[in-house]
Amino acid sequence: MxxxxxxxxxxxxxxRELLEQNPKRFTSWFIYLxxxxxxxxxxxxWFSTKSVVVSAxxxxxxNKPVQTIAxxxxxxxxxxxxxxxxxxxxxxVVVSLDTQNLSxxxxxxxxxxxxxxxxxxxxxxxxxxxxxxxNFANDKSAYFAQYMSYINENKTDSxxxxxxxxxxxxLNAEISSYQSLISAIENGATSFNSQDPFCNSEFQKxxxxxxxxxxxxxxxxxxxxxxxxxxGAANALSGKILGDxxxxxxxxxxxxxxxxxxxSQDSEINAQNSLSQDEQKLSQANSKQAYDEQMASIQSxxxxxxxxxxxxxxxxTSTLASSLDQxxxxxxxxxxxxxxxALELESNKWQFLSTVENAISEDKQKLPSLNGQINxxxxxxxxxxxxxxxxxxxxxxxxxxxxxxxxxxQQIAQVISxxxxxxxxxxxxxxxxxxxxxxxxxxxxxxxxxYAQYGFLNGKITQIDxxxxxxxxxxxxxxxxTGPLDESTISNFQGQKGDIKLGMACQAKIVSRKEKMxxxxxxxxxxxxxxx
Numbered sequence: 001m002x003x004x005x006x007x008x009x010x011x012x013x014x015x016r017e018l019l020e021q022n023p024k025r026f027t028s029w030f031i032y033l034x035x036x037x038x039x040x041x042x043x044x045x046w047f048s049t050k051s052v053v054v055s056a057x058x059x060x061x062x063n064k065p066v067q068t069i070a071x072x073x074x075x076x077x078x079x080x081x082x083x084x085x086x087x088x089x090x091x092x093v094v095v096s097l098d099t100q101n102l103s104x105x106x107x108x109x110x111x112x113x114x115x116x117x118x119x120x121x122x123x124x125x126x127x128x129x130x131x132x133x134x135n136f137a138n139d140k141s142a143y144f145a146q147y148m149s150y151i152n153e154n155k156t157d158s159x160x161x162x163x164x165x166x167x168x169x170x171l172n173a174e175i176s177s178y179q180s181l182i183s184a185i186e187n188g189a190t191s192f193n194s195q196d197p198f199c200n201s202e203f204q205k206x207x208x209x210x211x212x213x214x215x216x217x218x219x220x221x222x223x224x225x226x227x228x229x230x231x232g233a234a235n236a237l238s239g240k241i242l243g244d245x246x247x248x249x250x251x252x253x254x255x256x257x258x259x260x261x262x263x264s265q266d267s268e269i270n271a272q273n274s275l276s277q278d279e280q281k282l283s284q285a286n287s288k289q290a291y292d293e294q295m296a297s298i299q300s301x302x303x304x305x306x307x308x309x310x311x312x313x314x315x316x317t318s319t320l321a322s323s324l325d326q327x328x329x330x331x332x333x334x335x336x337x338x339x340x341x342a343l344e345l346e347s348n349k350w351q352f353l354s355t356v357e358n359a360i361s362e363d364k365q366k367l368p369s370l371n372g373q374i375n376x377x378x379x380x381x382x383x384x385x386x387x388x389x390x391x392x393x394x395x396x397x398x399x400x401x402x403x404x405x406x407x408x409x410q411q412i413a414q415v416i417s418x419x420x421x422x423x424x425x426x427x428x429x430x431x432x433x434x435x436x437x438x439x440x441x442x443x444x445x446x447x448x449x450x451y452a453q454y455g456f457l458n459g460k461i462t463q464i465d466x467x468x469x470x471x472x473x474x475x476x477x478x479x480x481x482t483g484p485l486d487e488s489t490i491s492n493f494q495g496q497k498g499d500i501k502l503g504m505a506c507q508a509k510i511v512s513r514k515e516k517m518x519x520x521x522x523x524x525x526x527x528x529x530x531x532x
Contacts, residue, residue, distance in 0.1 A: 002135060007186070020160055034077075042518070044517070045304060045516070045517045045518035046516060046517075046518050047516075048366045048516070048517040048519060049514040049515060049516055050514065050515055050516075050517050050520050052435065052511070052512050052513045052514065052515060053429065053509045053510065053511055053512070054432045054435050054436055054509070054510040054512050055429050055507070055508070055509055055510075056426045056427060056429075056432075056481070056505065056507075056508050056510065057426070057427060057495055057505065057506075057508070058425055058426040058427070058444070058505070058506045058508050059425055059503060059504070059505055059506070060203050060422050060423075060424060060500055060501065060502055060503060060505075060506060061422065061423055061424070061425050061502065061503075062420045062421075062422060062423070062502060063420065063421050063422065063423040063484065064420045064421075066412065066414045066415070066416060066417075067283075067389050067392075067415040068411050068413075068414055069094055069095070069386050069387075069388070069411070069412055069413040069414065069415065070386075070409050070410055070411045071095045071384075071386060071406050071407075071408060071409070071410065071412075072379075072380060072406065072408060072409075073380050073408050074406060074407050074408050075097035075098060075384060075405070075406055076097060076098040076403060076404070076405050076406075077095060077096075077097060077098075077400060077401065077402050077403060077404045078096045078097055078098045078402065078403075079095070079096045079365060079402060080094075080400050080401070080402065081093055081094055081095065081096070082094050082096055082394050083394075083396070084394065084395060085393065085394065085395070086393075086394045087391075087392070087393055087394070088330065088388040088391065088392065088393075088394050088415060089388070089391045090388060090389060090390050090391045091387055091388065092387060092388050093385045093386065093387050094386050094387065094388055094394065095386040095400060095412060095413070096384065096385050096386070097386070097406070098384075098386040098387075102380055102384070103379055103381060104382050105377055106377045106378065106381065108375065109370060109373055109374050109377065110374065112370060113367070113370050113371070114372065116363055116366060116367065116370065119363055120360055120363045120364065123356055123359055123360045123363070124360065126356055127353060127356045127357065127360070131353065144173055150200070150527070161382040173196070173440075175198035177194045177198075177199040178196075178199060178320055178323060178324045178325065180192070180194060182317045182320050182321065182324070184203065184317055185203070185206055185313050185317050185320075186313060186317060189396060196510070199268060202316075202320065205226065206316050208267070209316075213305055216305050217302065217305040217306060217389065220298055220301050220302045220305060221302060223298055224295070224298045224299065224302065227295055227298065228295075236424070290405040301404060304489055308425075309414060312464055316327070373497075384513060386412070387412075387421075388415045390415055390417045390419075391415075391417070392414055392416045392417040393415070393416045394414075394415055395413060395414045395415070395416060396412065396413045397411070397413075397414075398412075400413075416502060421484065421485070421488065422484070422485040422488060422500055422502070423482055423483065423484045423485060424442075424444060424459065424482070424483050424484075424485055424506060424508065425481075425482055426442075426480070426481040426482070426483070426508050426510075427478040427479075427480060427481075428472075428478060428479045428480075428481050428510075429476065429477075430468060430476070430477045430478060430479070433464075433479045435510075435512035435513065436461065436464065436479075436481060436510055436512055437452060437461070438461055438462065438463075438464060439460055439461060439462075440461045440510050440512055441458065441460055441510070441511045442457075442458070442459040442460060442461060442483050442505045442508050442509070442510050443456040443457070443458060443459075443508070443509045443511075444456055444457045444459060444508050445457075445487065445506065445507045445509075446490065446498075446500070446504055446506050446507075446509070447505055447506075447507070448498070448504055448505075449490050449492075449498045453492040453493065454490050454491065454492045454498065455490070455492075456509075457485060457486065457487055457490055458486055458502075459483045459484060459485055460483055460484075461481055461482075461483045462482055462483055462484060463481065463482040463483075463508065464479060464481050465479050465480045465481070465484075481510075483508075485500065487500075488500050
């Protein structure tokens, strides 16, 4: 039963009446519902997570190097066999270059190689001919003349050796005459007679030189004696003159003393006498010096003449002994003549063979260089056909026409391999790279295929550059991030497929991390949850 309370009328008020009034059933249920909703939201926000996504722009590239077609050397386009976008197989000739000049150079080098090989063959034949003493060279060969010149030269050397050598008996006679001449000179003989006119002439020459030296010596000795005698007479005369003068001076002095004014005159006479004596002594001294110099010169010439006379036999015999030694050597050479001739011929042979061998070696050294040039030209000619190294789609950036001159290394086409797969190159801004990690999942969408119809393709991050790059247009720095594309086609909800192509732009969303929805809401409300 309901409980009633009685109150005085003056105690009743609006607030008390309201508080003591029973709440309505709707209000209670509404409050319960709000509490339930709040509790459910808190539970959902705690267990639910939100993905943190980094958006970036990217471009589709190949994960394999694209084969580039470019000429190795400059050339003129001869023919273009495929157009842009055509499918080519490995080994197909895409562009042919004009290699006519290279072919002419190759023919010239082949001719040089053939001529060099023929020259080496002829030199080997000449070497064999000289070694074995038989003519193996062709009579029409240029080396046949060399072989005959070698044979004739050896014959001439042999004949000249025989004609120029004196007989052994003649040499012995000359040696005997020289020995007799040397003995006669050493023994001081005054006569010599030999069958050799040259030796007789040499002895007469020796006698003449000895006689001239003896005459010179005798003349010098006579001159020395004469000079000594002249000096003695001069000294006696000078003494006599000086004595007479002194006596005359003494007489004059006595007479002066007896005469008036004797003291002044006496002084004058004494002075004159003293001066005259000094002049006489000076003249005498000069004569003595001239005599000494002349005597020294004559004595020096006498000593030189005596020395030459004593050395004349040894000097003359020394010259003859030198000639005798030459005759002895010539005799020894004549005795060894046959053996020496054989040795000279053998020496000429090996010297000639050495020259031929050097010529062969020089020609052989030219072959590698010549072969290298030939191989290089052959390679350039073969590279004049610009071929596809793999099967795929041909991409020609600019038109190639017949007659166009291409420079070495100029890229004219690319071949996109059929077996290649794609990867995406993304540019992540500098302020967002911290949220990106390797193996993060990526969702790719392509403007060429609307997201609402085709959806997206999945991938993951496999590479992050260690340094940033700068966009030249905007000046902003970014990091290049790479991720493979798992599929090469994308389908819409109707089952229609679109092919992913190189160079396509794409929009990437990288799921970097997940966070609780409760924290996300609180952070949006300005509440810091980083310390929770």
